[in-house]
Amino acid sequence: MPNGNYDTLIIDNQYLPCVFYFKTLIKFKNVRIEQFEWYQKMSFRNRCFLAGPNGILSLSVPLEHGRNQKAFFKDVRICYKENWSLRHWRSIHDAYRKSPFFEFYADDIKSFFNKPPIFLFDWNMQWIEWFCKQTGILASVKLTDEYLPRYPENYTDLRDFIAPKNYIQFGKELPLYKQVFEDRNGFLPNLSILDALFCEGPAVSYLLH
Secondary structure (H helix, E strand, O other), rough: OOOOOOOEEEEOOOOOOOOOHHHHOOEEEEEEEEOEEEOOOOOOOOEEEEOOOOOOEEEEEEEOOOOOOOOOOHHHEEEEOOHHHHHHHHHHHHHHOOOOOOOHHHHHHHHHHHHOOOOHHHHHHHHHHHHHHHHHHEEEEEHHHHHOOOOOOOOOEEOOOOOOHHHHHHHOOOOOOOOOHHHHHOOOOOOOOOHOOOOOOHHHHHHOO
């Protein structure tokens, strides 16, 4: 993992990304979100982890044609046969309503779930851009123009670097903070940045440096 102020980062698009995702973004002047890759299942592209009363709370966005489809990620559509957005909002509300900064962010977050877009990529980008504003990330965040299997040496390619199978290991590089259900479950490292935001508020930016 790079530890300096590098030029350009190439990274995948994720749903409510983890704390380490944003700790990575803050190191770069320029960030390019990959939009021309094939959709990857078993990733954070449509899934996130939060803290629930019984441990890790996993939320997944349902997709038209399922998770095994072969399509560019930017073309993957969200499935609305069920009211998943209401379920996600209620899960977040119930898990974090007693957190120190829930009321501070609740209206903004609820408004996202009231009008989710057609495409998963757009849904995730709305969150990434909002989180960057809340955490003080000043990088120029744009989308890739084409798919390149390799990038020059002045680029840092971290596509598929952070995944459900390995995200916990990156928690070792993050400072601790007080979580809502820590007395029951112990500290759960490297959850969605939403967890840290509800618990730390504007001070979450200090966790990223």
